[in-house]
Amino acid sequence: xxxxxxLDYMQQGLGGASCGPAQLDKYKVPGNTTFSYGFRIExxxxxxxxxxxxxxxxxxxxxxxxxxxxxxxxxxxxPCLLDGEITIYSFNGSLVYKKHMNAGSRNYEIDLNSxxxxxxxxxxxxxxKQYQGKFQLYH
Numbered sequence: 001x002x003x004x005x006x007l008d009y010m011q012q013g014l015g016g017a018s019c020g021p022a023q024l025d026k027y028k029v030p031g032n033t034t035f036s037y038g039f040r041i042e043x044x045x046x047x048x049x050x051x052x053x054x055x056x057x058x059x060x061x062x063x064x065x066x067x068x069x070x071x072x073x074x075x076x077x078x079p080c081l082l083d084g085e086i087t088i089y090s091f092n093g094s095l096v097y098k099k100h101m102n103a104g105s106r107n108y109e110i111d112l113n114s115x116x117x118x119x120x121x122x123x124x125x126x127x128x129k130q131y132q133g134k135f136q137l138y139h
Contacts, residue, residue, distance in 0.1 A: 059131055061124065067136035070113035076126070080105045084125045088112070091119040101126070112137055 061076040074086060080103055088097035088110070096115055099108065112120070117139050124131040 059133075060126065061131075063122070063133060063135060067138050068112065069138055070111065072110045072112055072135065072137075074108045074110070074124070076106045078106075079103075081127050084127070085123075086110070087123045087125075089121045089123070090115070091121065096120070113139075 060078065061074055064073050064075070066072075080101055083103050084101040084105075086097070086099045086101060086108060087095065090096050097110060097112070099110065101108065115137060117137055119134060120137055121132065121134045
């Protein structure tokens, strides 16, 4: 599912009661009135929805090979300072794997050969931060 947000910053009035290139006078906002709007998009799913968050651009680890044929590797640039967790969900949101990471860890290999081919999402709790991503599994 894709969601589009369209903002018309040239809007000259309120409502959508125009049938041509100009707004009806009764809907025009008088004078030089300025309006400010704010909105927030939140990820409420237990897995990545495809939205890119700033944290994802600077992952302190690598996930490979992607796509995978059954074995997925996580390799950290630096040892984990705190205990953490790797969680993997199927694309319908079902939990398929959960692994505790001990402080000092740098590499984890996960065997997903028992899972069906498809799209999966991972969530990593690492050094007090949370990272999310997705990958394809093909057999």
